[in-house]
Structure formats: C-alpha cells, structure tokens
Amino acid sequence: MMTVNVRASKEYNVEIGDGIISRLGEMTKAVCPKAIKALIVSETNVAALYLDAVKAQLEGAGLEVAAYVFEAGEKSKNINEIAGMWNKMAEAGFTRTDIVVGLGGGVTTDMAGFAAATFLRGIDVIQVPTSLLAMVDASVGGKTGIDIPMGKNQVGAFWQPSLVLEDTSFLKTLPDDVFTEGMGEVTKYAFIMDEKLLDLLEKQNGNIRDDAAVLENVIGMCVADKAEIINEDETDNGRRQILNFGHTAGHVIERDSGFTKPHGICVAKGMGIFMDACVKAGTLSAEDAKRMKDLLAMYKLPASDEITAEDIVKGAMNDKKKRGNTLSVILVNKIGKAEIKKMTAEEFLKFLSV
Ligand SMILES: NC(=O)c1ccc[n+]([C@@H]2O[C@H](COP(=O)([O-])OP(=O)(O)OC[C@H]3O[C@@H](n4cnc5c(N)ncnc54)[C@H](O)[C@@H]3O)[C@@H](O)[C@H]2O)c1
Ligand SMILES: [Zn+2]
Numbered sequence: 001m002m003t004v005n006v007r008a009s010k011e012y013n014v015e016i017g018d019g020i021i022s023r024l025g026e027m028t029k030a031v032c033p034k035a036i037k038a039l040i041v042s043e044t045n046v047a048a049l050y051l052d053a054v055k056a057q058l059e060g061a062g063l064e065v066a067a068y069v070f071e072a073g074e075k076s077k078n079i080n081e082i083a084g085m086w087n088k089m090a091e092a093g094f095t096r097t098d099i100v101v102g103l104g105g106g107v108t109t110d111m112a113g114f115a116a117a118t119f120l121r122g123i124d125v126i127q128v129p130t131s132l133l134a135m136v137d138a139s140v141g142g143k144t145g146i147d148i149p150m151g152k153n154q155v156g157a158f159w160q161p162s163l164v165l166e167d168t169s170f171l172k173t174l175p176d177d178v179f180t181e182g183m184g185e186v187t188k189y190a191f192i193m194d195e196k197l198l199d200l201l202e203k204q205n206g207n208i209r210d211d212a213a214v215l216e217n218v219i220g221m222c223v224a225d226k227a228e229i230i231n232e233d234e235t236d237n238g239r240r241q242i243l244n245f246g247h248t249a250g251h252v253i254e255r256d257s258g259f260t261k262p263h264g265i266c267v268a269k270g271m272g273i274f275m276d277a278c279v280k281a282g283t284l285s286a287e288d289a290k291r292m293k294d295l296l297a298m299y300k301l302p303a304s305d306e307i308t309a310e311d312i313v314k315g316a317m318n319d320k321k322k323r324g325n326t327l328s329v330i331l332v333n334k335i336g337k338a339e340i341k342k343m344t345a346e347e348f349l350k351f352l353s354v
Contacts, residue, residue, distance in 0.1 A: 140227065184267040
C-alpha cells in the first residue's frame with residue numbers, strides 16, 4: 001500500500017493498493033465525517049463488476065447510498081447525465097455535507113467530480129478510479145468536466161477530491177487495449193520528469209500487469225509525479241502544462257479521427273512526432289529519442305502518424321489550450337526534462353517541418 005499526499009488548494013491523499021477497496025468505508029468516514037448520504041456515480045461496465053463492493057463498503061460505514069449508473073463510454077460525458085445526477089441527489093435530499101463517489105474510468109471521475117463541484121455550489125467527492133488512465137491521471141488533480149458538441153472537456157470546474165482510492169486489483173478486468181492506452185500517459189511521465197520510472201518500465205520489458213507490487217509501484221510513481229506538479233501549479237498556468245507533452249499533436253490526431261482513435265494512442269503518436277522534430281532541430285540526442293521510442297514500442301504504443309505538419313499546426317491553433325496568438329509547446333530535449341516553449345504558428349510549423 002502506498003499513500004501520495006496532494007497539497008493543492010485542498011489537501012488530500014491518494015491511497016494505492018491491491019485490495020484497498022476494503023478500506024473505503026473507514027477512509028470515507030475519516031475524510032467526510034459529517035456525510036450521511038452518498039451518491040455512487042458509475043457506468044454500466046464498471047458497475048456490473050464493482051458497484052456491490054463499493055456500496056457495501058459505504059453502507060458498512062453507516063452511509064445511506066444511492067447510485068447513478070450511466071451507459072459506459074465518452075458519449076455519455078454530457079450535461080444530460082450531470083442533470084440526472086443533480087436530480088437524483090435532490091430527490092434523495094442531499095445536503096452540503098453529503099458526498100459523491102466516482103467509480104469508473106476517466107469519463108466517470110470527470111463527471112462525478114463535475115456533478116459534485118456544481119451541486120449545491122460544491123459538495124465533497126471521493127474518487128475510486130478503475131482504469132489505468134484514471135488512476136495515473138484523470139482522478140488526481142481536480143480537473144472535472146464534460147464534453148459539448150463543439151469539443152471535448154469544454155465545460156468544467158477545478159474541484160479537488162477529498163480522497164482518491166485506487167484499488168489496483170480492479171485493473172485485472174480492464175481490457176488489454178484500454179490498459180495499453182493508459183500506458184500512453186504512464187510513459188509520458190517517464191519522458192517529461194521521471195527517468196527512474198523509465199528505468200523501471202524498461203526493466204519490466206513491456207509487462208507491468210502481472211506483478212501486483214510492480215503495478216502498484218508504477219502507478220504510485222505516476223501519481224507522485226502528477227501530485228508534484230499540481231502542488232506547484234493547480235490551475236494550469238505554468239508547470240502543469242508539461243503534462244500536455246504529446247497532446248498538442250495528439251489532440252489534433254484524435255479530433256481528425258472523429259474520436260475513433262483512442263486518446264492514449266494519439267498522445268503516444270504526438271510524443272513520437274515531437275521527438276523526431278527535436279532530434280532534427282538538434283536539441284534532443286538521437287540516443288535519447290531512440291530510448292524513448294523503444295519504450296513506446298515495448299509497451300505496444302505507436303510513435304508516428306500520417307498527419308502533416310500543416311494539419312497539426314492548423315488543428316493546434318484552434319485548440320482551447322492556445323493562449324493568444326502563440327502556442328505553449330512542450331518539448332523534451334533530455335529524458336526526464338520537459339520544457340515549455342512559446343511558439344507562433346509560423347515557428348511551430350517550422351519546428352515540425354525541419
Ligand atoms: N481530469 C483529468 O485530468 C483527465 C485527464 C486525462 C483524461 N481525462 C478524461 O478521461 C477520459 C478517459 O478515461 P478512460 O480512458 O478511463 O475512459 P473510460 O472511463 O471510458 O474507460 C475506458 C473503458 O474501460 C472500461 N473500464 C474502466 N475500468 C474498468 C475495469 N476496472 N474493468 C473493466 N472495464 C473497465 C470502461 O467501461 C470503458 O469502456 C476522457 O474523457 C478524458 O477526457 C481526464
Ligand atoms: Zn492525456
């Protein structure tokens with residue numbers, strides 16, 4: 001078992017461990033002692049597997065439990081489902097001291113967090129992430145939200161959880177391709193800030209799933225990396241932007257595919273494209289680039305895409321992360337060291353086309 005403490009505008013713990021769900025009731029009582037009611041927000045796939053266990057834990061701690069289960073998938077990440085959660089809580093007479101518990105992947109934790117951030121102007125949320133991506137990324141750091149027809153994650157709030165409880169045994173049921181996708185973000189931490197993680201991933205030679213201790217260790221390292229960044233820059237104005245490595249190009253590839261290509265795969269492609277550009281620009285050694293690309297391949301992730309430099313620049317200039325006429329581009333010029341560089345569209349095109 002491992003604890004990572006996050007000290008953002010709110011302080012909380014991320015508890016990581018094999019079988020740690022057995023401590024959810026006790027830990028919930030400790031962080032939200034006044035709560036009487038809890039709404040579990042989950043989706044069809046995950047609820048079928050884990051809703052009963054989570055419900056039993058919360059009931060065992062004396063809470064009155066309601067559940068809101070939506071259909072699994074990004075399609076559900078919309079305002080209608082959020083309204084359903086608000087109504088469910090209102091009907092059950094929730095007050096400011098009651099809580100939301102998000103049980104699922106990133107779609108679920110983003111929505112559970114947003115419902116909690118907005119109901120009665122904000123109630124506590126406990127996140128119980130069940131996908132690798134949600135454990136290492138989405139459930140930690142307080143970004144919550146939904147999609148609108150014009151774009152993904154366009155509406156949301158910063159709302160930190162009171163507790164994140166990550167039971168790594170839940171990953172046993174995660175489909176292989178969804179696990180691989182999560183590795184896109186795991187390798188990202190290794191590249192931007194954590195050479196020790198890179199060493200461990202190399203040593204594991206493509207398999208971190210079968211050894212519970214290794215899995216816990218890898219997830220813990222990623223969460224500690226994210227916590228370090230959140231503690232410094234909660235709202236994405238400075239260093240938090242390095243978490244976007246691979247995302248500038250990745251988002252464009254993802255959007256151009258009509259969101260049929262998975263996020264983590266697109267991020268890996270975006271990271272690979274940037275590695276090539278940095279090598280060509282002479283700022284990244286061919287040796288470091290090879291090591292990083294070999295790691296992507298080891299974990300069955302791609303490192304390139306057919307997309308043209310022009311299309312990346314055009315797409316990136318429309319991205320919501322853009323500020324004014326310049327883009328914040330994230331570069332890795334040495335393993336474990338990311339750099340934020342402001343570029344105009346012309347400079348960005350030149351960088352990608354060298
Ligand atoms: N808030 C943030 O900081 C942040 C960061 C990264 C991503 N995100 C968001 O996260 C979402 C993607 O998250 P995701 O990849 O977890 O998607 P997801 O929630 O759709 O889960 C992926 C798939 O895995 C299934 N699943 C999840 N856990 C399972 C388990 N233990 N066993 C079996 N099946 C399981 C789900 O039912 C789904 O089919 C996107 O909406 C993205 O915008 C948010
Ligand atoms: Zn991402």
